[in-house]
Amino acid sequence: MIFWVIATLLTIAALASVVIPILKGSESAFSSLDYDREIYLARIAEIDADVAIGRMSEEAAAAAKAEEGRKLIASSNSQQSSTSINGGISTKAILLLVVLAIPATAVLMYLDSGRPGFQDMAIASRPDRDPAGQSISQLLERAEARLASHPDDLRGWAVVAPVYLRMGRVEDAIIAYRNASRLDPENNQFKVSLAEAMVVGAQGIVTEDARKIFSEVAAEVPGDAQSRFYLAIATSQEGNLEEAAKAWESLIGDSPENAPWLPAAKAQYAAVQKKRGIEVALENSDDSETQTPGPTREDIEAASALSTDERQEMIRNMVSGLADRLKENPDDIEGWRRLIRSYTVLGDTDKAREAITNARTNFASNTEFLSELENIENSLPAAGETVQ
Amino acid sequence: MTVELGHYCLVLALVLSLCQSVVPIIGSQRNDMRLMATADWTAPATFLFLALSFAALVKANVTSDFSVQNVWANSHTLKPLLYKYTGVWGNHEGSMLLWVLILAMFAASVAVFGKNLPPALRANVLAVQAWILASFVLFILVTSNPFIRLDPAPFEGQDLNPVLQDIGLAIHPPLLYLGYVGFSITFSFAMAAMISGRIDAAWARWVRPWALAAWVFLTAGIAMGSYWAYYELGWGGYWFWDPVENASFIPWLTGTALLHSALVMEKREALKVWTILLALITFSMSLLGTFLVRSGVLTSVHAFATDPERGVFILAILILFIGGSLFLFAIRAPLLRTGGLFTPISREGALVFNNLFLTTAAATVLVGTLYPLVIEAVNGAKISVGEPFFNLTFGPLMIPLLLAVPIGPLLSWKRGDLMGALQRLYFAAGSALFVMILVLAFTTDAPVLAVLGIGISVWVTLGAFAEIITRSGFPKKSLPVAFKRVAGLPRSIWGSALGHAGMGLTLLGIVGVGAFQHEIITSVTPGQKVDVAGYSVQFDRVLPRKGSNYIEDVVLFNVTAPNGNTFQMQPSKRVYTTRRMPTTEAAIETFWFSQLYISPGDVALDGSVTVRFWWKPLVTLIWLGPLSMVFGGLISLSDRRLRIGAPTTAKARRKEVEVKASA
């Protein structure tokens, strides 16, 4: 509505620019001869100035002035001969025509391609977008809504799955990958990614389900480095160090020189050998910064490429970051769960207990969560003990 | 809502300019002051509506309103704010809106500042200007509407071409349009004169300031565009004879000719037919340039996305205006009487000489630009016409013209004294010879043509000031007297001196780079040193860096100048993240008038980089020359003598004179 109010005002302004001069009439009473006389006077002044600075001789100046005079006379003659033509439609008719035609034409032309009700949508003020830049989650919500109604949209599942994984929504990622491999069972990449997500969900443990999938893929594509990598991890996690060492050796041997997973594989191999009591020198460990350390970009693999100390350091940084965040935003139950779990895994029992205490004070009314905390606390080793 | 209001303002501008196309002309035919006066109101009003419309588009861009298709296609939330502003005219739709805005601005200035023009002439000029404006606003609304909306609105834009993310873009197109479009005013003046049938010296006097203003802007725009290409594209070139460049250069040549012929028409009432024709041709060439660029008929590095429908529309406008104006010209021209007589050796003769060569040169550039089109249409063969063609045709035509430049202003009207003029140029000729001998003495392999070129440029640059020196009386008069005399000279003398000197400077720069440029293309490894014209350039390392919407590999060089100074140069290879588009950012270091220019290629796996090094002697003069021309034009514009009062002030002045006389 306000649009049409302003548009009307603008139209009135446009009309005014035509109507006012017609109604007002013009007071100009100069004949065009007056304008020519102006030029004549200016030219004479110029010629005099040129003579003064020596640019023109007196003689030439006199001739030039005479020429200017002739021009003035010529133009005054031509003015007299020109007469004004009257007739045709009257000024009033023109006025009426203009007053009717301007608004009508403007509105019709505008409505042809304009969208009068369409509001501005400056990015910062759009209601469907969080200004803090959480557009990804908004987009994700849309995608989820679509997938809820179109569960057979393979591309949709394939797109959201890695996004979930990156956002830490591992369970959702697993579901998405399951759907993707359901819709495209021939695609080994989806299977591997599914299994990988399972590993991430299990805090780096290659579960039995994941292992099955990796074995399947490895059987189908014997050279697939990704599945071999995880199978080797699984073997070493089972404690079958000799087998694991062999698996690593063969993977490293088969990998091309610049394979991105090579540093990670070598680090794993070294760790396995160390457990068996064999030292393996890790070459150029400072390369780990520039190379992509694992078969995927997930942090767990990134960590495994680092030396043990670096890995601990990195994890500690992540954990202290989480702790800081919880100080500012203590209502995040999932965050507390993760923090406590992290301290437990790191073997920092004291910090874990501290976190449990803090969580209790923040969720004093949440009985369910309190009992969960109780369980965790009981499973912790007694104070002073450390877990290797 | 502002977007929709901007759209509505654009429509209102069209309707008003349609009204302005008709009503004032009826007024001038019927000698009805009231109808004529409407143009004085509607022209500023149209400008205002277009300005509002443009402001709405700017707002949409700056606030990243992706519901506007034009913003979505050319912007991105991460784009730096400055480029959200400049991006408004960095695309076809926005630049066309700027085009018509500037067209309307010229019309509005005639309405506001043109009170010294007879009402009938002013009304007709504004009406013709409105024909052009209405055609192009209609073109925008029909084929290139920047206010088309998207529903639902996307959340992220598609980014602006990174080559256009440059401060040069912020200034270049507006300036180029100011000049390009500015010559529409001389077109309108010529059409108005032909409609009313009054074509005389007074008309030339009235049109000159407008032609000069348009010329100043066009000169500045072309120079800016050239510098932009030089430092942004990373190819080290400043002029490519690209169709888009030619499209702006042809109007510049004919516009320069127009400036000079209008002088003859004003002072001697000669060359009337020719001057009118030049006024028509200059703007026709601007239109042709717009058509060539916007239709995609000719390929060019500067072209925006093209669309056949647009091409056909502009072609129709082109035919209408060029055909219509030439038709009117054919009817009116035979009726014109010839004006004052003059001998070949005279100021008039020199200006005719100037016109002859400038328009012939413009014609050769036009032929070179259009020839590929013609050949393709005739036998389907695809050819390209490049620098060698223009060097062979345009170059030779410039030599006699430049040789004559210092002489012309020293000849008097009607009958000139060539020997007298040459006597005053002894110092310029002597200096030119001296410099040529110096060049021959201190260089071993200077091409003859280069030495000649340097001689000509010294001749033109110094000769430009011959009249000022003569008028000062120096060395016969003492320095303070001479200085006082110089200060008293009309500004237009300074204006033409600076304009002509600018030509000489530009030539010096072109010859300097063309003949003495030093170029090395080589692959360097970290630590390696390359000698570029005495500068020792050492490749240090490659440093990855992150910008607001791009990532780049900065290639660091440590440079030691011949005088022992050391400094760092940091060219880079950028990748703009949204479009995954790589660009090269050259590093340029200026020493007096010369430049060291480094442009990196790809970084190889082994850490070596292929790099192009240039030493470009006197290169900045290529742009300092036009700067001098622009400055000269502005000084001339500020000359009181170019402005004539309206009759109201005349009465007052006459009274003043009477008072003085009686006192």
Add this chain to the structure above:
Amino acid sequence: MTRKQKRLAVIGGMGAVLLVAVLLVMTALRDEIVFFYTPSDIITGDKANSGQRIRLGGLVKEGSIVRNGSEIGFTVTDTDQEISVAYTGILPDLFREGQGVVTEGVITPQNTLIADTVLAKHDENYVPKEVADALKEKGVWQGDNKP
């Protein structure tokens, strides 16, 4: 000289300038223009003579780029025939395998192009107009129905 003679001299002078200009343009148009060819034009069409300066347009063949410092070799193909190109210098930012390219240089008797100019346009979807036309003729152009 009488006035009439002077006038004739002036007109004659102008005519001479125009004549020189026309001659220059015609010479330049005969000698200084560069024809655009596709690899097929050169190999099967036999249109270009060796030693002639030409523009060659087509697609950069996948996997054909060889680098040795600043010396670069690659193959231009129109999917039918191909021509190898040798170039020293820096390739344009948008030069990529599988992309359209225009190169300018001298063709050798062995049908190799010694290029001094390589052009790729400032738009990643851009294929030089000449290349697009040539590919359309061959029926391998798919650019117009890209999403």
